[in-house]
Amino acid sequence: MDPVISVSSVYKHFGPTCAVKGLSFSVPASLCFGLLGPNGAGKTTMMKMVYGVSQRSAHPPGAISVFGFDPQHQSLAIKFISGVVPQENNLDEELNVEENLRVYARFYNLPSKTAAARIKELLEFMELTGKRRSGIRELSGGMKRRLTIARALLNNPRLLILDEPTTGLDPQVRHLIWEKLRNLKRQGMTILLTTHYMEEAFHICESIVIMNKGEKIVEGHPHELVGAAIEPFVLEVTKPEAFSAVSSSLPPSARVERSNDIARIYSSDRTALQELSNRLNAGEYYFRQSNLEDLFLKVTGSTLNAQQ
Amino acid sequence: MRNSEKTLFPPLAVRLYGVWFRHFRVYTKNLISNGLPPFLEPLIFLAGIGLGMSRYIDTMAGMPYITFLATGLPITAAMFTAAFECSYGTYIRLEFDHVYEGMLAAPVGVHDLLIGEIIWAGTKGFFFSLAVIIVVGAFGLIPFPWSLTTPLIGFLTGVMFAALSMLITSIVKNINQFNFYFTGFLSPMFFFSGVIFPLENLPAFLRPFAELFPLTHAVRLCRAGDFAQFHPSLLIDLLFIALFTAVAGWLGIMRLKKKLIR
Structure with a gap:
């Protein structure tokens, strides 16, 4: 058709x-x-x-x-x-x-x-x-x-x-x-x-x-794009000083995107990211699945909201 | 998949009627506040100027002065209502209310939108001049039944000033600039187009300028209709109105189109 x-x-x-x-x-x-x-x-x-x-x-x-x-x-x-x-x-x-x-x-x-x-x-x-x-x-x-x-x-x-x-x-x-x-x-x-x-x-x-x-x-397809083009998990570290504390011990597969004060650590190794998060205080991080927003960040180097 | 296009969207008449219907609906929604003033205005005018002035001016152009005024007034009423509709009205719909953007999402083109609106302004010209002749007719001031030709001239007047006003709307940079149009063009025309006194009373060198005023031709047609005095020279007045409408309307639509389709 x-x-x-x-x-x-x-x-x-x-x-x-x-x-x-x-x-x-x-x-x-x-x-x-x-x-x-x-x-x-x-x-x-x-x-x-x-x-x-x-x-x-x-x-x-x-x-x-x-x-x-x-x-x-x-x-x-x-x-x-x-x-x-x-x-x-x-x-x-x-x-x-x-x-x-x-x-x-x-x-x-x-x-x-x-x-x-x-x-x-x-x-x-x-x-x-x-x-x-x-x-x-x-x-x-x-x-x-x-x-x-x-x-x-x-x-x-x-x-x-x-x-x-x-x-x-x-x-x-x-x-x-x-x-x-x-x-x-x-x-x-x-x-x-x-x-x-x-x-x-x-x-x-x-x-x-x-x-x-x-x-x-x-x-x-939005789900396939996220699945294929980007690591499935992300640890968002919301404070720069907290990120410096863990930045030396990132898992080898990790990829980091930084924008403003937020560092996003992407990886397909869920356990590694979780272990990393254990070393951070509550309120300093947010652990979640990657989404289209992360894909956008990866391909353009800027967040969606940065240009609004 | 290519289909014959004509069967796929409503014909021109339906599109124009759609636009006209929108304006009609909005206008008739406030029937009292919109429908009453056209009848009050001529009453006030006749009371204030007609009755008062008639004590000093007895006849004008071979008729009672009040009759002279009463046979010009319907046309200025048509002029002002159409001018307001397609200057302030059009500008507000274009820049503030975004009514056109909404309508353009329907199967309506820019030409349909603006021509439909000009026809609506003509309709208002018809209605306003009709209101005036009903009032002055009730006082027995105008000849009957020939004065029934007046609303038709009112329609033409409305269409002509709607077209001109759209051109002005396409030119102004902000809504305040309409002041120039109203005080600089329409008001002088009211006084020098044969409504208040015959053009023959103007100094000879000014008369050709009065002939350039579109209102002059509409007033002449109106009085000719009132007294059933038809003369071939009236065709020139008709032609003037037709050409003026076509040129101003075309220019206005072309210019507004650039604002609506980018």
Whole structure:
């Protein structure tokens, strides 16, 4: 089956700065694909080029195809069969919850009866039924986000594009949104999302591209990437003086990354790291499994949050 | 996988209607505060200027002065409402509320968005001029039924000033700069486009300048309709309005497009 989205060597320049540098990836049908990276990595720009609100640079030439359509010229066709959740909620504050959806349903030419039924269903799905007459300003951040997602789902899209779906939301709301997205995926929807939360990618994406400064760094299944490209365990030593105390007796296989005051000791030898941790005081270390964040640190030499 | 594109998204009329419907919904949400002033304004104007001034000015251009005013007023009402809608209104939707960004995530293009909005401003021009003729008509100040042509001219006026205001919106650096547009252009036009006194009363050397004002042509069409005095020269006024709208609208849309699609 053809991929739903295919992007090949796409560039985007804003004046002298290059936001996206020769990015290529493809998104197969019915799975969740994540573009991962720190702020300023070019994720949002890439997303906007996928649905045609930003235009890729003509030179060097690249190509984007979404369901066989080129967003440069056929963005309306793409947006008709895709739902878009932009980074900013940009709901219409002059209208209430239900009216926001009703006005939007017009854009898809939904007959009013169909629209009414669909709106009812979506408000239920997003757990907003009780808020249907509320003004947008009365909603919490999580409710606004859910409404924006509901808005994107009005036309039963085959592809859902989400730009940082859970940024700035509390963990509970985040889990609720992830559950909804997994639910949609089970129904066969293809999902493309951006995030700078490694945890988010880990929870819902089958495939990810890690970006940094407009370029692709690694690509693959999040669990496999962590398994293959990085040592499975890490001992984080949070105080520099504590690290100096143990630095002479590191296990031979260990690899150390230092950023700010934190030293991260990576190794596949769990026991060796645990023994090392025994020599540290409580509160000076944190022993855990490696995750995508560590992978990002390994390939870029900087932490995800350092660039925010 | 390439499909015939036309069947895959709503046609132009539906897209424009979608945008229009959004503005209609927002406007009619506060029916009293939005719907009443268009009727109050002409009342206040007639009471203040019409009744007071008529004691000193009896006739103007061969008709009672109050009738002269009443046949120009609907057009300035249409001008101001469209100008506000597509200057402050458009700017706020563009820069502060990010309403356009939201709408562009739907199958709507920048052209649909802005043209739909211009048509909505025309609709407001229609409604505002209709409100004025209802009020002045109730006082028997304008000829009936020919004055029913006025809202149509109000629509054209609204569309024309919406297009111009969008061009201005694409140029201003911040919202305060609209002051120049309103006090520097629209207000003078109100006085020198044949609404308050006939252009024939202007010094000869100023008359050609008055012909450059878009409002002049709209007022002329409106009065011609009111008195059913149709003359071939009115085609020039229509042509002026059409060209002015097309050029200002095209430039405005092109410039705003650069702000919306980067």
